[in-house]
Every structure is written in C-alpha cells, then in structure tokens.
Amino acid sequence: MSGPIGVIGAGAWGTALAQVAATNGHEVRLWARDPALVDAINADHENAAYLPGIPLSPLIRATGDLAWVAEAAANLIVTPAQAMRTVLAQLPANAQALVVCSKGIEAGTHLLMSEVALEQHPASPVLVLSGPTFAHEVARGLPTAVTLAGHDPATRALLATAIAAPHFRPYASSDVIGAEIGGAVKNVLAIACGVVDGAGLGQNARAALIARGFAEMTRFGAAKGARAETLAGLSGLGDLVLTCSSTASRNFSLGVGIGRGEAAADLLTNRRTVAEGAYTAPVLLEAAQAARVEMPITAAVCRLLAGGAVRGVIDDLLARPLKEEV
Numbered sequence: 339m340s341g342p343i344g345v346i347g348a349g350a351w352g353t354a355l356a357q358v359a360a361t362n363g364h365e366v367r368l369w370a371r372d373p374a375l376v377d378a379i380n381a382d383h384e385n386a387a388y389l390p391g392i393p394l395s396p397l398i399r400a401t402g403d404l405a406w407v408a409e410a411a412a413n414l415i416v417t418p419a420q421a422m423r424t425v426l427a428q429l430p431a432n433a434q435a436l437v438v439c440s441k442g443i444e445a446g447t448h449l450l451m452s453e454v455a456l457e458q459h460p461a462s463p464v465l466v467l468s469g470p471t472f473a474h475e476v477a478r479g480l481p482t483a484v485t486l487a488g489h490d491p492a493t494r495a496l497l498a499t500a501i502a503a504p505h506f507r508p509y510a511s512s513d514v515i516g517a518e519i520g521g522a523v524k525n526v527l528a529i530a531c532g533v534v535d536g537a538g539l540g541q542n543a544r545a546a547l548i549a550r551g552f553a554e555m556t557r558f559g560a561a562k563g564a565r566a567e568t569l570a571g572l573s574g575l576g577d578l579v580l581t582c583s584s585t586a587s588r589n590f591s592l593g594v595g596i597g598r599g600e601a602a603a604d605l606l607t608n609r610r611t612v613a614e615g616a617y618t619a620p621v622l623l624e625a626a627q628a629a630r631v632e633m634p635i636t637a638a639v640c641r642l643l644a645g646g647a648v649r650g651v652i653d654d655l656l657a658r659p660l661k662e663e664v
C-alpha cells in the first residue's frame with residue numbers, strides 16, 4: 339500500500355500507531371480534535387500530553403482537518419469508543435479502508451466499534467486491529483503482535499503489510515467480531531483484577547479471576563458469534579493477561595484505586611486519559627443480559643463503579659452457588 343496513512347485520534351495509542359506507520363516510511367496524517375495539541379505535536383515532534391518522552395518521526399503531521407486525513411489510503415480509527423460515531427459521522431463518505439483500533443461497545447446500541455463504523459460508512463472496508471499493546475512500549479519500538487481482522491483477505495493482507503514493522507507483527511484473521519470482543523471485555527476484567535490487587539486479595543485470587551474472566555469472555559463471545567480460537571489469541575487472552583497484570587494499564591490502575599477504597603466516581607472525574615472499561619462495563623452487562631449470558635465478574639465491576647462497597651461486592655461474588663467449571 340502506497341500513499342499516506344491517516345490516524346484519527348491523537349491520544350497515546352493513536353500517536354503510537356502513527357509512529358509504527360512512519361517506521362514503514364509512510365507519510366502519516368494524525369488528526370486531533372484539540373488545535374492546541376495539533377500545534378504542540380507539529381512544533382515539538384512529541385505528544386507530551388498523551389505520550390510524553392517519545393520523539394516522533396518527522397513523517398508524522400498532526401492536523402485538525404479530517405477531510406485531508408480521510409484522503410489517505412487507510413485510516414486507523416483510535417478515538418475513545420463512545421466518541422467514535424460522532425467522529426466517523428464527520429468523515430467524508432469516500433474514505434478508504436477504516437481500521438478500528440479502539441476497544442469498547444457503544445452505549446445504547448450495544449454495537450461493537452466495527453459495527454458502528456459500518457453503519458456510518460457502509461461502502462468502506464472495515465477492519466479491526468487489537469492485541470496486547472501498551473502504547474508507550476509500541477512507540478518505543480518494543481516488540482509485540484496483534485490481530486488484524488477483516489472480511490476481505492486481499493484488504494487485510496494489504497493492511498498487514500502496510501503496518502507491519504520489525505517490532506509490530508500483525509496476524510491476519512477473518513473473525514472481526516471475535517477480535518473486538520476480546521479487547522472490549524478485557525478492559526472490564528482488568529478493572530476487576532486491579533480491585534483484587536488494591537484490596538490485597540493475593541495473586542491466587544488474581545489468577546483465578548483471570549481464568550473465570552476468560553470464561554465470561556468466551557461465553558459472551560460465543561453468544562455473539564466469535565470464534566473460540568480468536569478469544570484464546572492475541573486480541574483476547576493475550577490482551578487479558580497483559581492488562582490484568584500491570585499498573586501500566588489504565589483500567590487495572592482504576593481498579594487498584596477502587597480496591598483501596600477510593601470512590602470510582604472521583605477516580606474517573608480526576609483522570610484525563612480514558613479507562614474504557616468503566617464505560618464498557620454497564621453496556622457489556624446490558625448486552626450480556628439481553629443475550630442471556632451470565633457475567634458475574636462484569637456485574638461485580640458494575641456495582642463497584644456505581645459506588646458499591648468493595649468487601650460486600652467481593653463477598654457476594656465468592657458466595658455464589660458452587661457450579662461445574664465448564
């Protein structure tokens with residue numbers, strides 16, 4: 339794929355992906371809604387607000403002109419999930435391949451981000467990029483691998499070649515829904531694991547929670563048509579293990595604060611960067627209930643986010659009737 343690559347959303351992940359694309363020699367058009375951020379990135383070749391300390395490639399040009407970005411051969415969409423529809427609605431109708439890189443489920447509609455993108459741009463090929471990818475590591479050139487899912491083999495091969503770098507290895511998949519469900523659900527489970535850490539419940543509890551969380555992800559995924567092997571791959575289990583194990587995860591860190599007894603509402607009000615799991619959790623629970631899928635850990639996270647007392651929520655989770663593992 340020749341020509342510029344567009345990146346829509348200049349937070350930590352959009353900026354890191356811009357850096358990956360520039361590594362491959364692509365001119366990158368990086369859209370930010372905030373004019374001050376556009377000016378700062380172009381002046382300093384750094385996104386000090388969201389990805390500090392990483393010198394950015396001169397091939398990256400920040401802009402507020404969405405139409406100019408949309409002329410690119412492919413556009414990586416990296417806004418917070420709940421903002422995606424509004425931003426996509428401003429994109430011209432002739433946009434080429436749209437690669438959804440955000441992780442979440444839309445409130446109200448219960449749609450995954452690729453479904454939102456397809457509703458807004460039915461004529462554009464829509465792909466999903468997801469996996470274990472802390473932005474600050476990817477931007478520093480540390481290695482990882484991701485799932486790149488799309489329905490058309492030729493388009494996903496083209497995109498894989500365009501974004502692959504020695505430290506960034508995309509694995510192609512046709513399971514678009516599966517690739518998205520892993521990323522959306524793991525953010526909620528990472529909050530739960532952070533709570534376990536913050537409340538000092540021990541490493542056994544965290545491992546048990548990861549395993550039972552993965553069971554929830556698998557049940558929900560099956561109900562939505564995801565393939566089990568996708569959920570066991572990079573975008574599911576891979577990302578779940580990453581974010582459930584590190585305070586570098588915003589979702590895990592939010593959970594740590596809740597586990598220590600801080601009010602979820604205060605923690606959310608005081609943060610500038612997005613912890614998607616806090617917005618996904620209630621939507622996921624609604625979607626699971628509509629699909630008659632039991633998700634007790636997700637329900638517990640919802641109670642905690644709504645101000646429930648940590649001890650009581652954990653006691654209730656552990657007091658559920660005994661059951662078969664599978």
Ligand SMILES: NC(=O)c1ccc[n+]([C@@H]2O[C@H](COP(=O)([O-])OP(=O)(O)OC[C@H]3O[C@@H](n4cnc5c(N)ncnc54)[C@H](O)[C@@H]3O)[C@@H](O)[C@H]2O)c1
Pocket residue numbers: 347348349350351352353370371372388416417418419421425439440441442471472473474610611612614
């Ligand atoms: N940071 C990571 O390591 C990482 C990795 C993989 C995926 N993701 C996903 O990528 C998405 C973006 O995360 P991030 O880390 O870049 O977020 P971030 O918190 O670093 O930045 C969010 C960006 O979105 C902008 N923004 C906020 N509200 C907006 C709106 N209404 N319209 C347009 N722009 C808006 C902010 O100005 C900021 O530039 C999330 O879904 C996240 O789960 C993040």
Ligand SMILES: O=P(O)(O)OC[C@H](O)CO
Pocket residue numbers: 441469470471472473525528577580581586587588589590612613614
């Ligand atoms: O910091 P988090 O919790 O949003 O996680 C970032 C990425 O999704 C990790 O793959």
